[in-house]
Amino acid sequence: MTSAISGLTFPAMPAIGAVGGPDATSAAAGTPSTTASGASFAxxxxxxxxxxxxVQGKADTLAAQAATGDLQDAHDYQIAATQAQLTTEMVVSLRNKGVEAFNDIMRMQI
Structure with missing residues (x-):
């Protein structure tokens, strides 16, 4: 199952198994862990x-067309610009959460 959010689709998350998650053996062996579809997180x-x-490239192209008067429907640009803005905000939010999680892990006492 995939879900579309602002032009991005994310693969369904695999179920977390026993201690170590779904691919504990491959992660322990030094190989990158994979998702259910076989692609690594990277x-x-x-x-x-x-x-x-x-998405941002499409919005930029439509913006240039709007500025030169070549764009037939202004709604296309508005939709693309809003989609690019929301997608960027989501990626920045995910990055911030990732950095926050990394900092929490680094502060843990061993």
Whole structure:
């Protein structure tokens, strides 16, 4: 199952198994962990950033068309600009949560 949020789709999260999560053996062996679809977290993150780039590129193209008068429907630009703004805000929010989680882990006592 995938869900679309502001132009980004995220694969369904695998169920967390016993201690260590779904891929504890591969993570312990030094290989990158994978999601249910077989893609590593880095691959998923990279693809989502690429999609963000595409959404922003579409908004930029439509903005240039609107500025030159080549755009037939102004609503297309408004939709693309809003989608790019929401997508960017979501990615920034996810980044902030990731940094916050990393800082919490670094502050833990061993």
């Amino acid at each position: 691959d998923v993150l990279t693809s989502q950033v690429d999609r963000l780039n595409a």
